[in-house]
Amino acid sequence: MTIKQSITLADVATKAGVSKMTASRALRGTGDVSKANVELVRRAARDLGYVGNHLATSLSSQRSVLVGVVVPSLTNIVFAEVLSGIANALEGSGKQAVFGVSDYDPDTEYDVIRNMLSWRPAGLIVTGLEQSADTLKLLRNAEVPVVQIMDLDGDAVDACVGISHAEAGHTMASALLAEGRKRIAYIGCGLERDTRAAKRFRGFKNALIDEGIGLAGERIETGPSTIAVGRALTAQLLADQPDLDCIYYSNDDLAAGGLFHCLSANIDVPGTLRLAGFNGLDLVDSLPKGVATTRTPRREIGIAAARIILDVENGANPPRRVAYTPEIHMP
Amino acid sequence: MTIKQSITLADVATKAGVSKMTASRALRGTGDVSKANVELVRRAARDLGYVGNHLATSLSSQRSVLVGVVVPSLTNIVFAEVLSGIANALEGSGKQAVFGVSDYDPDTEYDVIRNMLSWRPAGLIVTGLEQSADTLKLLRNAEVPVVQIMDLDGDAVDACVGISHAEAGHTMASALLAEGRKRIAYIGCGLERDTRAAKRFRGFKNALIDEGIGLAGERIETGPSTIAVGRALTAQLLADQPDLDCIYYSNDDLAAGGLFHCLSANIDVPGTLRLAGFNGLDLVDSLPKGVATTRTPRREIGIAAARIILDVENGANPPRRVAYTPEIHMP
DNA sequence: GCTGGTACCGATACCGGTATCGGTACCAGC
DNA sequence: GCTGGTACCGATACCGGTATCGGTACCAGC
Structure with missing residues (x-):
């Protein structure tokens, strides 16, 4: 699109009878002007x-007002909330x-990321600690603060803000065992691309193995994790193994689907079967019968990440690692 | 943030032993180069x-690669899906x-919007047809294509893509009446800011009045419409009016909350009480017992809006009004 | 009457690219 | 040998701002 002839600062200056500079x-509002x-x-x-x-201001002043944010998905409410936190933290900062x-x-x-860098952002916030070698090189050479969010299990390029997913999986396993669950299965989707879900799964599985129990069953699929998929997979899994007393899901959407199946199938939740998800979505709080979940501080992660960028900007020396402890909710 | 000394085209040219221009x-990949x-x-x-x-490319070439999109909320999955559609439609267009x-x-x-315009975008996509007078002036003077999305009930600045919410409310009322519902109430949140929800409500109410039935009750609150709020308001409303046989909600989240209340309270849905929402979220498809809803083509709206911008760019003459017909789903 | 400081302002160069115009080299064709 | 076309390339100006430097006017102070 050719930009239409629009009003420039020169037009304003002419009309006001002063120089462009004035x-x-x-x-x-800078400098001395009567x-x-x-x-x-x-x-x-x-x-x-x-x-x-x-465009002209940034190019001329060599100052950037943009902060680039890369998330894996917009239609996942989790990332939408992170973005919301970032946007709020940036408000008023220019x-x-x-x-x-x-x-x-x-x-x-x-x-x-390459595209973002071509806008010469003041900083970059990217999701996760796993990037391709080329991407890592790009980030390292970026010469701007880079904050990797959501995950702590690995090495950060620069700074990172998030939680340990391995630990989150481990903690949930402990909580479920403490509740007396013995025949525990796992249902997960998209682990091949969602490395954080995969880390939770490993942490969870290892915790069970450490306790000498092991996983009673699992159903792992590629593709998206939606309520509908959670429902279907739960039905399949329970058809094979009706004696399970607990299912851990890769996230709350799947777990909610599981609950909906149980409601239809008249399975007592959490009496007979305990379900557990991850994220702590509003959805889970409102479900008729409780599903256990791990609450993650999504807005806080976004805010903390944005603050790091702003702090670097202001010459402060912000922390390079901000760790949150996820909280288990087991109604 | 002062942009660090980075590699410029001049550096590349020097290293390659040619001029910047070459x-x-x-x-x-343009022009003649050996x-x-x-x-x-x-x-x-x-x-x-x-x-x-x-920054330099856009300023110099007077061409913009940005499309500005303004939505009221990111944490509403509906807008996230619109954005997703826009992003997809723009893919590969540069x-x-x-x-x-x-x-x-x-x-x-x-x-x-003012901030977006200062980036000199190739086009603007904004939500809704109701903007402040100042905003409308800004949009009219913008000299770039402006697409207003989600709504058709009103006058567009330039082009619009969406559905008629008044009609959506009307259609749902007809469907509920056709099902034999007689004592129909309404629960809505945030109508003061969500003008589209308000339009649906008016369309719905008017349809009932036309049929000589009228609204049996209503509960309208300010603030966000979440599952939890829907649940609470439904409980309140039914405590006052236990004889209702239908509740229409301003959206699916509220309706889902309503269903969760009914599940707890052992109310037969949709036998005794029919619930109806709006949007056609995945959530609703997965609920244990059906909640009626109006499916809206969110991705399609985003795609169509982006296409209009691209078409204008390419000198084509795209439609100024793209109307979708929402589809009622009544399980 | 001279000096020095303050308030205010503008000329100029520059940010990092691209549009535009024109120039050179080279070869085909007569 | 001259002409005209093609391939290729670079000088220059410019996009719309801001950083920087220096200049003028004016007044206080001695």
């Missing part, structure tokens, strides 16, 4: 409907978040 | 880790979506 200073001229310039800008050009979606695909992630 | 042409030089430039760029500068969130606040919306 108009620039007047509108930004009150009379500030008023003239402001009026001219308003009358002309002048809208500044960030910085603006730009979002990119990787669709859980490493090549797409590379492209998205 | 390097520029080589990397963009194969040998293309290879030299590409290699130099790769070796130096050159990442182009969109355009990139930038998202802004208005939080349902007209002043914030103005600021967000």
Whole structure:
């Protein structure tokens, strides 16, 4: 799209009868400009409907107002909440978040990050600690603060904010064992791309093995983890193994689906069968019968990540690792 | 953030032993450059880790690669799906979506749109047909294609894509009446800011009045519409009016909450009480007992809006109004 | 009357690219 | 040998701002 002829600072300056430079200073409120001229310039800008050009400002001043954020999915409420936290933390700072979606695909992630870097952002927030070698190189050479979020199990390029998913899986296993569950199965989807879910699963499985119990069954599928899929997989698993007393899911959506199956099948939850998910979604709080879950501080993670970028900007020396402890909720 | 000294096209050109202009042409694949030089430039760029500068490119070429998108909320899955559709439709076009969130606040919306315009986008996609006078002025003067999405009930600044919410409410009322429901109540949240929900409500109410039935009760609250709120309001409403045989909600989340209450209270749904929501979320499909809903083509709306921007860009003359007919689902 | 400081302002260069125009080398064709 | 076309390339100006430097006017102080 060719940008239409629009009002520039030069037009404003001409109308106000001052130089471009004075108009620039007047509108930004920097430097010495007489009150009379500030008023003239402001009026001219308003009358002309002048809208500044960030492209020119950023290029000229060598300052960036953008913070690039890369998440694997937008339609997952978890990442939407992270974004929301980032946007809130950035409010009033003069910085603006730009979002990119990787669709859980490493090549797409590379492209998205490269594209973000071409806007010369003030910082980059990316999801997870696992990136392709090319992407890592890009991030290391970026010369801007990079915050990796959601995960702590691994090495960060620069800074990271999140929780340990291995630990989250382990803790849930302990809680379920403490509740007296013995025949525990697992249902998960998309572990091949969702490395954090895979880490939870490993932490969970290892905890059971350490206790000498082991996993009583598992159902792992590729593809998205939706309520409907959770329902179907639960039905399948229970058809094979009706004696289970607990199912751990890779997330709350699957667990909610599991609960809906149990409601239809008249299975007592959590009496006969305990279900457990992950995330602590609103959905789970509202379910008629409780599903255990691990609450994750999604907004807080977004806020903390944004703060790190702002702090670096302001010359402060923010922490390189912000760890949250997920909280188990077992109604 | 001061942008660190980074590799520029001049560096690449020097390393490749050609002029900036030839390097520029080589990397963009435009104009006449000898194969040998293309290879030299590409290699130099790769070796130096050159990442182009969109700021400079856009400013210089007077071409924009950004499409600004303003939605009221990110944590509402409905808008997340719209964004997802937009992002997909833009893929491969060289355009990139930038998202802004208005939080349902007209002043914030103005600021967000103004901010977007300062990036000189190729087009703007904004939610809804109701904007403040200042915002409308901004949009009209924008000199870029503006697509208003989600709603058709009103006048568009430029183009619009969506459904008629008044009609959606009306249609649902007809369907519920056709099912034999007689004592129909309404539960809604945040109608003061969600003008589309308010339009559905009016359409619904008017349809009932036309049939000489009228609304048997209503519970309208400010604030967010979550599953938990839907559950609480349903409990309250039914405590006052236990004889209702139908409740229409402003959306699916509230309706799901209503269903969860009914499950706890052992109310037969939809036998004794029919619940109806709006949106057609995955959630509803998976609920143990059906809740009626109106499916909205969210991804399609996003795709159609993005296509309009791209079409205008390409000199085509896209439709100014794309209407979808929502489909009622009544399990 | 001269000096020095303050308030205010503008000329100029520059950010990192691309559009545009024109130039050179080379070869085919007569 | 001259002409005209093609392939290829670079100089220059420019996009719309801001950083930087220096200049002028004016007044206080001695």
